[in-house]
Amino acid sequence: xxxxxxxxxxxxxxxxxxxxxxxxxxxxxxxxxxxxxxxxxxxxxxxxxxxxxxxxxxxxxxxxxxxxxxxxxxxxxxxxxxxxxxxxxxxxxxxxxxxxxxxxxxxxxxxxxxxxxxxxxxxxxxxxxxxxxxxxxxxxxxxxxxxxxxxxxxxxxxxxxxxxxxxxxxxxxxxxxxxxxxxxxxxxxxxxxxxxxxxxxxxxxxxxxxxxxxxxxxxxxxxxxxxxxxxxxxxxxxxxxxxxxxxxxxxxxxxxxxxxxxxxxxxxxxxxxxxxxxxxxxxxxxxxxxxxxxxxxxxxxxxxxxxxxxxxxxxxxxxxxxxxxxxxxxxxxxxxxxxxxxxxxxxxxxxxxxxxxxxxxxxxxxxxxxxxxxxxxxxxxxxxxxxxxxxxxxxxxxxxxxxxxxxxxxxxxxxxxxxxxxxxxxxxxxxxxxxxxxxxxxxxxxxxxxxxxxxxxxxxxxxxxxxxxxxxxxxxxxxxxxxxxxxxxxxxxxxxxxxxxxxxxxxxxxxxxxxxxxxxxxxxxxxxxxxxxxxxxxxxxx
Numbered sequence: 001x002x003x004x005x006x007x008x009x010x011x012x013x014x015x016x017x018x019x020x021x022x023x024x025x026x027x028x029x030x031x032x033x034x035x036x037x038x039x040x041x042x043x044x045x046x047x048x049x050x051x052x053x054x055x056x057x058x059x060x061x062x063x064x065x066x067x068x069x070x071x072x073x074x075x076x077x078x079x080x081x082x083x084x085x086x087x088x089x090x091x092x093x094x095x096x097x098x099x100x101x102x103x104x105x106x107x108x109x110x111x112x113x114x115x116x117x118x119x120x121x122x123x124x125x126x127x128x129x130x131x132x133x134x135x136x137x138x139x140x141x142x143x144x145x146x147x148x149x150x151x152x153x154x155x156x157x158x159x160x161x162x163x164x165x166x167x168x169x170x171x172x173x174x175x176x177x178x179x180x181x182x183x184x185x186x187x188x189x190x191x192x193x194x195x196x197x198x199x200x201x202x203x204x205x206x207x208x209x210x211x212x213x214x215x216x217x218x219x220x221x222x223x224x225x226x227x228x229x230x231x232x233x234x235x236x237x238x239x240x241x242x243x244x245x246x247x248x249x250x251x252x253x254x255x256x257x258x259x260x261x262x263x264x265x266x267x268x269x270x271x272x273x274x275x276x277x278x279x280x281x282x283x284x285x286x287x288x289x290x291x292x293x294x295x296x297x298x299x300x301x302x303x304x305x306x307x308x309x310x311x312x313x314x315x316x317x318x319x320x321x322x323x324x325x326x327x328x329x330x331x332x333x334x335x336x337x338x339x340x341x342x343x344x345x346x347x348x349x350x351x352x353x354x355x356x357x358x359x360x361x362x363x364x365x366x367x368x369x370x371x372x373x374x375x376x377x378x379x380x381x382x383x384x385x386x387x388x389x390x391x392x393x394x395x396x397x398x399x400x401x402x403x404x405x406x407x408x409x410x411x412x413x414x415x416x417x418x419x420x421x422x423x424x425x426x427x428x429x430x431x432x433x434x435x436x437x438x439x440x441x442x443x444x445x446x447x448x449x450x451x452x453x454x455x456x457x458x459x460x461x462x463x464x465x466x467x468x469x470x471x472x473x474x475x476x477x478x479x480x481x482x483x484x485x486x487x488x489x490x491x492x493x494x495x496x497x498x499x500x501x502x503x504x505x506x507x508x509x510x511x512x513x514x515x516x517x518x519x520x521x522x523x524x525x526x527x528x529x530x531x532x533x534x535x536x537x538x539x540x541x542x
Contacts, residue, residue, distance in 0.1 A: 030341035031542040032404035042085040049401040050297020050515035053114035056276035071107040072358040083334040089342035093147040109512030116163040127162040158183025165223040177219040187211040187218040220274040235273035240292040244273040262314035265325030295486035295508040297515020344541040348377040361395035376535040379522035392457040399519035410479045411539040417442040417532035426534035428478035432516040433458040436506040438490045451503035
């Protein structure tokens with residue numbers, strides 16, 4: 001009777017999703033954040049999730065976005081929109097990171113930094129930096145893939161934030177910034193020539209701008225051409241405190257004039273900068289940028305943009321000095337488009353995993369299997385690395401971004417540990433430099449329900465554990481409620497109806513250059529000839 005009731009609830013949830021407006025892949029609309037106000041206007045952020053360092057291009061009537069993904073795999077998200085407000089996560093361009101052996105281990109804060117995406121002569125190009133190896137390029141006929149294997153365009157340490165430009169005369173250029181942590185210098189921009197295919201630089205490069213005096217931490221350049229001017233849009237001043245700088249010159253090598261075109265002003269949006277200028281088919285200009293929200297990551301805002309004397313003005317400019325500040329609501333660039341959002345909940349009824357999920361390192365095929373006939377995701381226990389002192393360095397955490405300021409995550413799990421093994425563990429976790437979670441662990445042939453937390457996990461701190469109870473069966477419902485300020489309360493249920501709080505409230509923290517994430521895992525501490533597994537029936541966010 002109880003199983004029949006659970007199946008009925010699952011069916012009702014699926015049907016509810018199908019009744020909501022959908023686009024592209026028919027996934028349900030978010031229950032936690034929708035930027036489209038439904039009256040011809042939108043609210044910021046248009047993506048209230050950690051799509052940091054966004055870049056956007058237009059191909060015909062469609063817009064495509066990518067963003068930094070650091071060590072997460074798959075990486076380089078591809079988002080698609082028809083109006084710059086409603087965004088659908090179409091997939092990822094980078095399924096595994098190279099060098100593979102390096103990224104088979106967790107590399108927090110490393111990997112894919114700020115990328116750029118361009119559409120040129122019927123093909124999509126993404127240039128992305130790895131600050132430890134160099135600048136790569138991938139390309140595809142279709143933004144949803146398949147994408148080519150990465151090609152090293154410029155090797156070296158500390159090369160970050162590249163952006164190409166195909167000039168009117170056929171010449172091809174690449175601008176990039178520098179990471180002081182690797183290169184020993186920052187706040188400067190270098191311009192290189194590339195070959196016609198855009199696969200390799202052909203010179204040493206020329207320093208075209210020095211931001212040390214007025215624009216410290218200058219980075220994230222985006223290169224454009226308009227009305228005979230070359231423009232470099234570049235953020236400066238730091239992630240959470242900076243401003244949007246624009247440089248212009250009639251000569252691509254400079255000298256460049258400079259102007260701050262947007263800062264926080266009197267708004268509540270700290271550090272509004274680093275993003276993309278894009279025109280809609282009617283010709284009006286718009287700018288997408290990030291805002292650092294701590295544990296929630298760097299979320300994406302959309303600003304109106306117009307031109308005055310060949311200088312862009314971003315946001316609203318009440319005093320007419322050419323320097324704007326962010327808007328929180330505004331009319332939509334285009335109307336009449338369906339309301340869509342990136343996916344969050346997952347019923348695990350498909351033969352493939354939802355596109356919202358990422359691992360902490362390059363995945364291994366033995367970590368999981370989809371069982372669409374059963375409607376479950378099966379996680380097999382994987383041995384944690386011998387060097388791990390806590391879950392910070394565990395690669396097989398299946399995670400997704402925080403989708404809003406406040407939300408609740410609930411999942412149903414049936415755990416089948418290996419009878420011959422002690423210590424297999426599965427559960428729900430919120431991950432950052434601090435983390436907390438609720439899990440089942442097999443000890444002395446019993447399933448203990450465990451609440452655990454670890455402060456300063458990135459520094460190698462030891463996890464603190466509290467045994468809550470022993471469960472009679474092997475099915476448990478895990479839940480975490482996240483309130484404003486990223487305050488999280490975990491709870492559990494053994495019947496799917498009555499939930500009991502677990503542990504004290506935990507305040508989520510960002511990871512390294514990313515926001516906190518939420519997800520599930522299945523691990524063990526020892527090597528054995530076979531693993532146990534956990535079947536997750538669904539994971540729902542509202």
